[in-house]
Amino acid sequence: MKLTKIYKEWNFFLMLLVCLLFLFGCFLLPVRQASASSLPDLPASNTTVTIPAFELAAPPEEKTLQYLGISGKEIFKSTQIKTEVLIIEVFSMYCPHCQREAPSVNELYNEIETDSALRDKIKIIGIAAGNSSYEVDVFRKKYEIPFPLFPDKSFAVIKTLAVTETPTFVGLKVNENGDHDQFLFHVGGFEKVGKFLEKVVTSSNLKRERQ
Amino acid sequence: MVRNQVATFMGGAFIVVILSITTCYAQSAIFQESIYNVGKKLKPTNSSLKVMVGDQAPQFTLTSVGGDKISLSDFRGERNVVLSFVPAAWTPVCSEQWPGYNIVKDIFDKNDAILLGITVDNIPTLYSWTREMSLWFPVLSDFFPHGEVARKYGILRSGGISERALFIIDKKGIIQYIDVHDINKRPPLEDLIQGLEKLNIK
Known part of the structure; x- marks a missing residue:
């Protein structure tokens, strides 16, 4: 009976409201701290990070070769991928964060592929840090990854990209010297697919008009 | 009565918020930050195997x-x-x-x-x-x-x-x-x- 009396007090509602606001505040804080502790998403405006072109083994499937726009060579250069913007997901089959993130990255791929203004301008590839081809295949099958994945058993590509954590998303364009300009370096998963895609588009100065 | 229901609803929301804090936050970078840095490389192996392929596996x-x-x-x-x-x-x-x-x-x-x-x-x-x-x-x-x-x-x-x-x-x-x-x-x-x-x- 006493409880119902309390409910009737407007003060109780106010207290609840304050508590809820406080808790929402607490909830947001650690998330911000987690992202603040990772590397910044963008390089400083006046210092463009240049990444040298790196080599990859051509995948055997015709469909994948078509997606990348490369002809059937054994080894090709990252700068030969036919796209304005290249998004690289550095992952590992063994990394729980990457496993959890896999459906979102597939969603990102699907959003790009179903957007006629972006489809031919943004390509995604995955580089598997320290994984063997077998391990990459396990990951591809398990999460039905639709974009090309490449094993990087010796960490050669990872070192070129200066990535130390998985997953990390690196955004690259090709510059006039035939190297890559890095416009995005995002450590960890992305919260929302649409928001991340928008960040890719704006930070790479990509024009959305249909070609 | 209506106020009573609102209070119950808000109480429920309160619990949901608490639950979401514990589950979501635990999935963030907290796990990786807890990993101990071993530092230098350890000796690859440092023991002598007591069993061989073909042996009966020791019970436990x-x-x-x-x-x-x-x-x-x-x-x-x-x-x-x-x-x-x-x-x-x-x-x-x-x-x-x-x-x-x-x-x-x-x-x-x-x-x-x-x-x-x-x-x-x-x-x-x-x-x-x-x-x-x-x-x-x-x-x-x-x-x-x-x-x-x-x-x-x-x-x-x-x-x-x-x-x-x-x-x-x-x-x-x-x-x-x-x-x-x-x-x-x-x-x-x-x-x-x-x-x-x-x-x-x-």
Whole structure:
């Protein structure tokens, strides 16, 4: 009976409201701290990070070769991928964060592929840090990854990209010297697919008009 | 009455918010930040193996994180057994090895095999460590008498931790595969799976 009396007090509602606001505040804080502790998403405006072109083994499937726009060579250069913007997901089959993130990255791929203004301008590839081809295949099958994945058993590509954590998303364009300009370096998963895609588009100065 | 219902609703919302804090926050970078930095490379192996392929696997009974007593003999005649010893909880390579096995349950099932993860850590440590991994296989504590099972197999290092070692034991209890791996490196998955697939060819 006493409880119902309390409910009737407007003060109780106010207290609840304050508590809820406080808790929402607490909830947001650690998330911000987690992202603040990772590397910044963008390089400083006046210092463009240049990444040298790196080599990859051509995948055997015709469909994948078509997606990348490369002809059937054994080894090709990252700068030969036919796209304005290249998004690289550095992952590992063994990394729980990457496993959890896999459906979102597939969603990102699907959003790009179903957007006629972006489809031919943004390509995604995955580089598997320290994984063997077998391990990459396990990951591809398990999460039905639709974009090309490449094993990087010796960490050669990872070192070129200066990535130390998985997953990390690196955004690259090709510059006039035939190297890559890095416009995005995002450590960890992305919260929302649409928001991340928008960040890719704006930070790479990509024009959305249909070609 | 209406006010009463509103209050109940708000109370419910309050609980939901509390729950979402504990679940969402736990999934963030907190797990990776808890990993202990081993620093320098350790000696690849530091023990002398006491068993060989073709030997009867030494028996053991250990307690799992879930509280069950699990014996190797439980699987005799029923399943092939893969023992995955890892050196210690909360260390870099180990913290990724089992999450990798976690997504290949179908391959273990196909080869009629169960996986048992074993470390010399105590149950509370293993509980905290594996909680975030949601593993499908049992994790056993070889804590007391300290590292007794690891010692029986000859993979207890001088520092009191075990090697990073994999054993495949067939349904007859015979060891069919041994990989005492460089402690600093993750064993490639294909080697283990090939070892399992060989059992079915025999």
